[in-house]
Amino acid sequence: MILVFSTSPGPRRSAVPRAGRRTTRSLWEAVGDDPALRAAYRLCRARTKRQDPAEYALIQLVPAVMRPACWALWAAANAIDDLADDHSVDAERRAERVGAWIAALDHDVATGSSTDPVRRALVDTAWRWRLDISGLHGAMAVVRRDSHGQRFADxxxxxxxxxxxxxPWFDQVRDLFDKxxxxxxxxxxxxxxxxxxxxxxxxxxxxxxxxxxxxxxxxxxxxxxxxxxxxxxxxxxxxxxxxxxxxxxxxxxxxxxxxxxxxxxxxxxxxxxxxxxxxxxxxxxxxxxxxxxxxxxxxxxxxxxxxxxxxxxxxxxxxxxxxxxxxTPVTVPRPREARAPAVPAQSPPARRPVFDRPPPHPSGEQPPRIPADRMPTHVAVIMDGNGRWARHRGLPRHEGHRAGRAAAREMVYGALEIGLRHLTLYTLSTENWKRDGEEIGAILDILREELEDYPFQDLDVRVRWHGRPERLPQDVVDSMRLRERTTRDRTGLTLTTCINYGGRDEITRAAAALARRVRDGELDPDAIREEDLARHLPQPDMPDVDLLWRTGTEQRVSNFLPWHTSYAELYFTPDHWPETDRRHLWQAIDEYTRRQRRHGASADSPVPGTPGTAPPSGTAEDVGTSDVPG
Incomplete structure (x- = not known):
C-alpha cells in the first residue's frame, strides 16, 4: 500500500464513505496502554483519513492490529512530502527541513522514542514489528532533492x-505482512x-x-x-x-x-x-x-x-x-517493553552497523595484495563439477551439491577479504530442470537450508537473486526476496545468486519490455541503443563481468550472463567445485591481473584503466579481445 494519490499539502474532501467510529480492543492491543503513544497513532490515523481518504479506505481492509502501523507509515511518508512541497519558503529552506526531519528520525530510532508524534509512531512501529526502516533513507533522500524541483528528460x-x-515504502508494508x-x-x-x-x-x-x-x-x-x-x-x-x-x-x-x-x-x-x-x-x-x-x-x-x-x-x-x-490468524506483536528515556536531542544519530570479519582460512593464508587499478569489479563463477565429485567417491549426485555449499561460503569469505565488489554464482539454470527430480529436490532443499541458516548475517554482504520465480517453490521465492530486502542497504560485497536463470531468457525479456514501450509510444524503435536494452534487463544495475571462472574441466559459458560477459576474461580450472576454496578465487583474480584487456582496441592502444597496459612477460594475450572488431 502506501498509495499516495496526492502529495500536495492541505485537507481534502472525502470521496470515500466514512468508516464507523468503532475502536475495538484488537485495534489497540498492538499499541498498548501508553497514552502518548496512542495519541501519536490517533494523529496518524486522523491525518490519513483527512488527507487521503482512499488510502484510509484501503488500510481499513487489513486486520485491525496492523492498521496503526499502516497509518504511521503513511503519515511519515506524507510528512516529508509536505515539507518538500511547502512553497511558503524557498527551495534551500525546504531541503533543510526535509534533511532535519530525516536526521531527527535517525536520532529517534537510536533512542527508541520521539517528541514528534508521527516519528514516535513510526519508531514504535519499526521496533514492535521488527521493521528495518533504514531502507527508507533512499526514498527520503529523493524527496529532499525534490525540494529543489524536478525535470525529467525521458x-x-x-x-x-x-x-x-x-x-521502499511498499517494501515496508510487505515486511509488515511477513512479520x-x-x-x-x-x-x-x-x-x-x-x-x-x-x-x-x-x-x-x-x-x-x-x-x-x-x-x-x-x-x-x-x-x-x-x-x-x-x-x-x-x-x-x-x-x-x-x-x-x-x-x-x-x-x-x-x-x-x-x-x-x-x-x-x-x-x-x-x-x-x-x-x-x-x-x-x-x-x-x-x-x-x-x-x-x-x-x-x-x-x-x-x-x-x-x-x-x-x-x-x-x-x-x-x-x-x-x-x-x-x-488466517494474524500474529499480534508483543507489548513493548520499557526502554531507557530518550537521550538529549544533541546526541549523534545512529551509526552505521559494524559488521564482522569473515572467518580466516584454516591455513592462515592471506589474500594477495592487488593494486586497485588491476582489481576486477565483478567476478562470475560457474560452479561446475559437483555431480562428478560425488560420483568419483561413490556418492549420489546430490551429495556433491551439499559439499559444494561449503565452497560457495568460502568464495564469499575470500571475496570480502580481497575487497571484491561483486560476486555472482551460477546456482541453478533454466536448463537444469531436465535433471533427475531427486537431484533438483536436493538442490532446492539446500537452498532452503542456506536461506534459513544464512551464514552471512553478520557480514557486510548484500544478497541479490537473479532468475525467474516460475517453477520455484513459493517458500524459496519468498525467502530469497526477504533476504534481498533485509540486506539491500549493505555496501560491501554484492552477492548475486543465479537461480532458475537463463541468459537468452533475460535478453528475450528485455526485448519484450522494449517492444511494449514502442507499442505504448514511449520509444522510437529506430532510436534504440545498447543502453536502452541494458536498462530493461532484469538486473539493470549489474556491472559487466570482468572475470568469468568455471571449474570442473568443461570450457563453455553455458548460457550464463551473455550480455554481461561479452568482454569478460575467461578462466577455466580442472578442479571440481567442492575441491575449491577462497584461495582458488584469489588465484583466479591474480591471473586476471596478468591479462591485457583491450575491448577491441589494438595492442598499441589499450583501454585506459584496465589491467595490464602491456602483456606481462611470459603471460598469455587477452582471451577474446584480440585485434578483431568489437
Whole structure:
C-alpha cells in the first residue's frame, strides 16, 4: 500500500464513505496502554483519513492490529512530502527541513522514542514489528532533492525517480505482512509487473495533482511524453487547456490505466492482500476516469471520483477482506517493553552497523595484495563439477551439491577479504530442470537450508537473486526476496545468486519490455541503443563481468550472463567445485591481473584503466579481445 494519490499539502474532501467510529480492543492491543503513544497513532490515523481518504479506505481492509502501523507509515511518508512541497519558503529552506526531519528520525530510532508524534509512531512501529526502516533513507533522500524541483528528460529518468520514492515504502508494508505471520509477502509472478504497477500509481498521482503542481511551477512529466504533443508544455506552464493539452492528458490516462491493470499482480497471493491490491487498482482506475472527465477543470482543481463510484468498490471489498482475513490468524506483536528515556536531542544519530570479519582460512593464508587499478569489479563463477565429485567417491549426485555449499561460503569469505565488489554464482539454470527430480529436490532443499541458516548475517554482504520465480517453490521465492530486502542497504560485497536463470531468457525479456514501450509510444524503435536494452534487463544495475571462472574441466559459458560477459576474461580450472576454496578465487583474480584487456582496441592502444597496459612477460594475450572488431 502506501498509495499516495496526492502529495500536495492541505485537507481534502472525502470521496470515500466514512468508516464507523468503532475502536475495538484488537485495534489497540498492538499499541498498548501508553497514552502518548496512542495519541501519536490517533494523529496518524486522523491525518490519513483527512488527507487521503482512499488510502484510509484501503488500510481499513487489513486486520485491525496492523492498521496503526499502516497509518504511521503513511503519515511519515506524507510528512516529508509536505515539507518538500511547502512553497511558503524557498527551495534551500525546504531541503533543510526535509534533511532535519530525516536526521531527527535517525536520532529517534537510536533512542527508541520521539517528541514528534508521527516519528514516535513510526519508531514504535519499526521496533514492535521488527521493521528495518533504514531502507527508507533512499526514498527520503529523493524527496529532499525534490525540494529543489524536478525535470525529467525521458521515461527512464522519470521511472527511476518514481520507483525511488515509492518502492521502499511498499517494501515496508510487505515486511509488515511477513512479520504478521500470515505469509503475505507480495507473491509476484514477475518483478516487472510490480514495478509497472507502481509506475501507474505515480502517474495517476501526478495527473490528479496537476493543478496544484502547476500552481507551484512544477511539471512532473517526462519531456519525452511532452514532445509528442507540440505546444503542450508551454500551454501547461500557462495553465491553458488546448487541443495539445487534451491529447496529452488522454494519452497519459490511457497509459496509466494500462499500467495499473495488471492481472498477474495478485497471482499466488493470500486472498487478504489480494483484495487490498484489487481494490487499490479499482480506485486508481476510478481516479483516472475522473481525470478523463475533468476537461479544462483539471488545470484548476484536483478531480475526485464520486462517492457512489468509490462506494461500489469499497463496500464489497470490506466484506471480501473480512472473509479472507478470517481464514488466517494474524500474529499480534508483543507489548513493548520499557526502554531507557530518550537521550538529549544533541546526541549523534545512529551509526552505521559494524559488521564482522569473515572467518580466516584454516591455513592462515592471506589474500594477495592487488593494486586497485588491476582489481576486477565483478567476478562470475560457474560452479561446475559437483555431480562428478560425488560420483568419483561413490556418492549420489546430490551429495556433491551439499559439499559444494561449503565452497560457495568460502568464495564469499575470500571475496570480502580481497575487497571484491561483486560476486555472482551460477546456482541453478533454466536448463537444469531436465535433471533427475531427486537431484533438483536436493538442490532446492539446500537452498532452503542456506536461506534459513544464512551464514552471512553478520557480514557486510548484500544478497541479490537473479532468475525467474516460475517453477520455484513459493517458500524459496519468498525467502530469497526477504533476504534481498533485509540486506539491500549493505555496501560491501554484492552477492548475486543465479537461480532458475537463463541468459537468452533475460535478453528475450528485455526485448519484450522494449517492444511494449514502442507499442505504448514511449520509444522510437529506430532510436534504440545498447543502453536502452541494458536498462530493461532484469538486473539493470549489474556491472559487466570482468572475470568469468568455471571449474570442473568443461570450457563453455553455458548460457550464463551473455550480455554481461561479452568482454569478460575467461578462466577455466580442472578442479571440481567442492575441491575449491577462497584461495582458488584469489588465484583466479591474480591471473586476471596478468591479462591485457583491450575491448577491441589494438595492442598499441589499450583501454585506459584496465589491467595490464602491456602483456606481462611470459603471460598469455587477452582471451577474446584480440585485434578483431568489437
Amino acid at each position: 521515461w527512464n529518468s522519470w521511472r527511476a525517480w518514481g520507483r525511488g520514492t515509492l518502492l 504478521a505471520g500470515a505469509g503475505m509477502a507480495l507473491r509476484l509472478d514477475r518483478q516487472e509487473v510490480y514495478t509497472t504497477f507502481l509506475d501507474g500509481v505515480r502517474l495517476t498521482d501526478i495527473l490528479t495533482d496537476l493543478s496544484a503542481d502547476l500552481a507551484q511551477g512544477d511539471l512532473l512529466l517526462p519531456g519525452q511524453a511532452l514532445d509528442r504533443f507540440p505546444g503542450c508544455e508551454d500551454d501547461l506552464s500557462h495553465r491553458r487547456w488546448s487541443p495539445a493539452t487534451a491529447a496529452l492528458v488522454t494519452d497519459l490516462t490511457r497509459l496509466a490505466r494500462a499500467w495499473v491493470t495488471q492481472p498477474a499482480l495478485a497471482h499466488g497471493m493470500h486472498p487478504g492482500p489480494a483484495v487490498v491490491l484489487d481494490t487499490m487498482a479499482g480506485l486508481l482506475r476510478a481516479q483516472l476516469d475522473a481525470v478523463d472527465a475533468a476537461g479544462p477543470a483539471l488545470l484548476r482543481t484536483p478531480p475526485r471520483p464520486s462517492v457512489a463510484a468509490t462506494a461500489r468498490l469499497v463496500v464489497p471489498a470490506r466484506a471480501r477482506s473480512a472473509l479472507a482475513w478470517s481464514l
